[in-house]
Amino acid sequence: xxxxxxxxxxxxxxxxxxxxxxxxxxxxxxGIEMDELGEITIHQQDGYPDEPSERxxxxxxxxxxxxRFAQYYVxxxxxxxxxxxEIHPERIDAVRQALQGLSDPDFxxxxxxxxxxxxxxxxxxxxAIPIPADAAGPNSxxxxxxxxxxxxxxxxxxxxxxxxxxxxxxxxxxxxxSPVSELSDSVRSGWRSFTDQLExxxxxxxxxxxxxxEIGGVSSLYTAYVDSRGEEHIGEPADDPFDRxxxxxxxxxxxxxxxxxxxxEYLDHYFQCQIRDCFVRMGLHPPEEFCVLGPGHIEAAEQxxxxxxxxxxxxxxxxxxxxxT
Numbered sequence: 001x002x003x004x005x006x007x008x009x010x011x012x013x014x015x016x017x018x019x020x021x022x023x024x025x026x027x028x029x030x031g032i033e034m035d036e037l038g039e040i041t042i043h044q045q046d047g048y049p050d051e052p053s054e055r056x057x058x059x060x061x062x063x064x065x066x067x068r069f070a071q072y073y074v075x076x077x078x079x080x081x082x083x084x085x086e087i088h089p090e091r092i093d094a095v096r097q098a099l100q101g102l103s104d105p106d107f108x109x110x111x112x113x114x115x116x117x118x119x120x121x122x123x124x125x126x127x128a129i130p131i132p133a134d135a136a137g138p139n140s141x142x143x144x145x146x147x148x149x150x151x152x153x154x155x156x157x158x159x160x161x162x163x164x165x166x167x168x169x170x171x172x173x174x175x176x177x178s179p180v181s182e183l184s185d186s187v188r189s190g191w192r193s194f195t196d197q198l199e200x201x202x203x204x205x206x207x208x209x210x211x212x213x214e215i216g217g218v219s220s221l222y223t224a225y226v227d228s229r230g231e232e233h234i235g236e237p238a239d240d241p242f243d244r245x246x247x248x249x250x251x252x253x254x255x256x257x258x259x260x261x262x263x264x265e266y267l268d269h270y271f272q273c274q275i276r277d278c279f280v281r282m283g284l285h286p287p288e289e290f291c292v293l294g295p296g297h298i299e300a301a302e303q304x305x306x307x308x309x310x311x312x313x314x315x316x317x318x319x320x321x322x323x324x325t
Contacts, residue, residue, distance in 0.1 A: 001025065001065070001283045003073045017041065018074050018082075022066045025283055030066040038071045038082030058309055065283040072282055085245045086297075089278040089290075092248045095147050096271035098215050099264070106215075107264055113221045114250065115263050117143050121254040132235075134227045141225040142253055142298070146237060146246035150216020217241030224251065248274065251298050269294055276313065293318055 006019035015035055022030045028047030034040045045066070048059045055063065071082045072089075085091055102110070113128040120127040121138065135141050219237035226232055248271070257263040272289070273296030279286040281300055295301060295314045304310045312318055 001069045003070065005074065005077055008078075016080075018078065018080065020070045020074060022070050022073070024062050024066050026062060028062075030063075030070070032067065032070045034071065034074065034082060036080045036082070038074070038080070038084060040067055040070070043067065058307055061281075061303065061307055061309065062283075065281060069282040069284065085247055086249065087278045087281070088247075089275045091149065092271055092274050092278065094149055094213050095215070095248050096268055096275075098149065098213050099267060099271070102215065104260060108260060110215060110218050111145070111263070111267070114143060114145055114252070115257045115260070117221060118252065118254055118257045118263075122256045129221050129223070132223055132225050132227075132233070134233075135223075135225040136228045136230075139254060141223050142251050144222050144224055144235075144237075145250045146219035146240060147248050147250060148216045148218065148242050148244075149213050149247045151213065219246070253295070270296065272296075273313070280310070280313070 002023040004021050006021060009017050009019070011017060017033050017035060019031070019033045022032060024030065024047075026047060028045055031042070031044040032040060033042035043063075043066075045063070048063055049055050052060060052063075068087060071084070074080055074082045083091075099107070108115075116125055117128045119125045131138050131141055219241065220239040222235040222237045224232065224234045250267070250270070252270070255266070257266065269292065272292050273294045275296075276286045276290040276292055277296040277300035279290065281303070285291075293313055293316045301314045304312045304314060
């Protein structure tokens with residue numbers, strides 16, 4: 001993939017638009033314009049049908065590769081927040097690193113329900129949530145959990161700001177490690193506002209907050225499953241700590257999680273696979289650390305099995321090399 005940023009312009013409403021040209025692997029040039037949040041407002045190309053319904057599955061994937069790559073390129077080159085969170089490799093890697101920094105009690109507090117649910121398939125452990133009654137079978141269920149990054153309010157970089165904002169929002173910073181379910185609705189609301197404003201301050205003041213990132217919260221466990229008629233059902237978490245998009249989504253089949261340490265290692269590998277998927281589906285070769293095999297994003301796994309342009313990276317026995325750019 002090759003690209004060049006043509007420039008930026010302001011609309012009559014004062015909104016920024018970034019123009020970029022992307023040459024895909026077939027040599028087709030795409031003229032793309034997007035706003036500061038990555039919403040694509042113009043996409044012109046003459047190598048594939050304009051109507052998505054008229055494209056082959058591979059043509060559709062190549063067009064989408066160009067769009068994803070354009071969003072990532074603008075993010076890297078201009079610093080705009082143009083990459084959707086679900087395919088943002090740096091965000092997912094920040095989650096991965098923050099997860100590895102958790103103490104065992106904190107890891108179990110955040111991901112214990114997920115581990116328990118997976119374990120129930122293998123040794124009769126009580127389930128954290130029931131298997132949906134209309135699921136085609138126990139193994140047709142995927143277990144989902146939203147994961148959110150946050151800033152450690154005790155980090156020296158933000159200590160003074162955190163104390164001030166905590167007072168404004170009427171929260172006690174010592175409650176940071178309390179389970180969400182134990183907090184009242186008003187306190188939860190205060191924590192959401194506190195976290196959002198602390199992150200805004202860090203961004204506005206252009207501070208390096210990478211060392212202060214932590215797992216800010218996780219949703220309750222919920223399911224996605226197929227019923228006996230083959231229809232897909234995607235639930236909603238009963239409890240979600242933030243009113244925003246998660247930084248990544250865990251979506252696991254009922255694998256054997258093993259011990260707590262083994263499950264932590266499994267999630268680390270799982271996030272590496274998600275990051276691999278982000279790069280592959282932008283048409284890029286992943287960095288060496290993320291050239292791994294195994295399950296990551298479910299949508300990516302479906303495309304690997306469906307499209308001949310991809311090896312099946314979910315198969316741990318696949319002996320095909322990752323594609324080169």
